[in-house]
Amino acid sequence: MPSPPDATTPSSSPSFTLRRIAVPAFGPSLLFGIGEGAILPIVPLTARDLGASVPIAALMVALIGIGSLLNNIPASFITMRWGERWAMVAAGLWSALGMGLCVGTSHLGLFAAGCFMVGMSQAVYNLARQSYMTEAVPIEYRARALSTLGGVMRIGMFLGPFLAAGAVHAFGLSAAYALGIVAVVGAAAVGARIPDLEAPPLPPGQGAPAPATILSTLRDHRHVFLTLGVGVVLVSAVRASRQAVIPLWADHLALAPSVASLIYGLAGAVDMLVFYPAGKVMDLKGRGWVAVPSMLIMGLAMLLMPLTTGTVTLLLAALAIGFGNGIGSGMIMTIGADHAPRHGRAHFLGVWRLMSDIGSSCGPALLSFLAASLTLAWGIAATGLIAFAAAGTLAHWIPRHGDRGGRRREPEG
Template sequence: MRENDSAGRLSLRKIAIPAFGPSLLFGLGEGAILPVVALSSRGLGASVAAAALIVTLLGIGSLLSNVPASLLTAKYGERPAIIVAATMSMFAMVCCGLAPNIWVFAVGIFLIGAASAVFNLARQSYLTEAVPVQFRARALSTLGGVMRVGVFAGPFAGALAIQLMGLSGAYWVGAAAVVAAGAVAWTLPDLVHPYSSRSAAPAPPPSVRSLLVSHRRVFLTVGLGVLLVSAVRASRQAVIPLWAENLGLDAATTSLIYGLSGAIDMLVFYPAGMVMDRNGRTWVAVPSMLLMGLALILMPLSTGAGTLLLVSLLIGFGNGIGSGMVMTLGADYSPSCGRAQFLGIWRFLSDVGSSGGPALLSGLTAVATLSIGISATGVLGLAAAAALWYWIPRNAPDRGAAVLRGPSEQRRTTQTTRRSGRGPGLRR
């Protein structure tokens, strides 16, 4: 066991920069453009409603591309998919920066969302297979954490570029960041799967439909919990500024509260991953949703900046300890054969929740009040905690993991695949 632990630590250190570096840079690129998408739309002549719709194209592009992204990753491998996603995102950001009209700009935003789906799925699949299972939660929590750090830092880099080049400067920062992400990802080592046999012909990968049928119990149980988790997480980004405005707080105070909540969010991802690895997933998943749910229920009771700050910090802490939780659960339940396709379905469920949460908040606010909408979102958090507590222990996770391919192994495999007519990036 000690040898296995040592080997696991060595593997995790070996891939740290090429695995986590692209996520930091990709997050930086997305963070640079997020604050200016609506402003750019307005500058190109869009109405307020149309600008809001264009902002949603990021999520729509990701939602519709999760399953195609899984097929791309399964066919060509994780590293090529990450590089393709970075290239695609770069061209889309340049398209947005040079867009002559709102239609070209909208296409660019949609493609950025689609590229994000490919990138996120491929990086999750890669770490799931590369890192030993005893370090899986730490690796995926770190993956989610560094992405958040990048998104947090992106607006500052974008603001500096905007001062020099106008709104288009944010897209040039984004393009440069994703190009750098692709360049770092180029150094990722390929993977060799211990369950594969060189002498035997590889089994055909399962279809998305067959995985839906064979894993329907997981999707209808833990998958439902993940959908609720994503709904609560997506809604939290809107409730803090909306309630701050309801309390009559100025923009500077609102930004400070939101920023402090985000800072707490970024500080606790690695300890949470350690707890998940050592004690089990429920020790983090359930408290994360309980804290967020209770904080959202308490938010309408806040009466000023001080009480709103306390509630927002609790939301940030709850969300922070859940960093990588959805990815870890998806990795645990994904089969070794067909992993990418499974994760595509898993991320689709997550994106449905991310789209549905804010829509529910908006609908309840329109027909009732903002406080009722926020409280209902908090109830979703409690429901997510209950679903995860009940279902996670009742589905045994897959314990398979891939190993990294060394230089000599890479050369041998490349020669074998060339003689057999298969591309060098194919792993199965």
């Protein structure tokens, strides 16, 4: 596979360190993650209080993901029009408005609209932050930066429910939304302070390129979307399914809910501990050194999970899943950044994120279908096979050039 054009790569800075951009780059992600994590467990409870049935309450949570899925392409237009910095600010404020609508209404339809708004803001924010980091960070540090970005967001999502639990205990369900609003507005405030990206200079004698469109992006990069993009869909399907696999199999083994929660939490803790070392390996050795093992480990753990018979064996399988998922933190963003053109980058990343969200939506749906039509064990095993298919796809299509990102950097100009 030919390596992507070098024009997408910012100039290297020998004095660059991730510490220099820690607060402006990672602070908003932590706060945004806390804000969303704070309300996610509360959304179905609020819906039930508003008179929703259990299926409708579950749909309210799904609307957040649907809002993100349907707005990846519009998010690219917003980012292209306003720039990454103001797109992140707008996303934080829009999320706050959505949360405010959720807590301020007694009408289920308006509550649903608020949930959808939160999903919309998620699409805009995630695309804008990835686009910004792709341009702002030299390629030598790209995987570490994007792995840390993904890891920090996960930490925020992990902390959010715990902070919300204390607030809800003291002040009621509305306090979770208040916490969420404060967090996402804080993310917008910090994001407003990051410097704007400068437009890259045009090569001597070359005029301004024609404006990029979604159609031209699909046409010009169709090979990437039809190869690595398929791998992204498979990876996202496995990752989304893992969140249901552990608690469902724990229930199948008749483990106590507290034990199931502990196993899930320990797997999540392992997930959050390994993102930076994995990013460093991707930068130093290449993307495939992490992306392929991530899927192989998750696939093997899921194939073995139906063979587990108790707490200890399930815990070992769950920890393996957490480790495999953790080392893959940021890999989808990194591979997308490696192939994104500088001109029309937001459109490319919008399509890239759309493919990821399609996988995230289809994975749990396939697990549910197989569990209902066959058995839960077959559903989990099938998810493991999808992970192996993802590993094979990535192993075949991730460029092998001996350099970090599958491309060589050339001096600009």
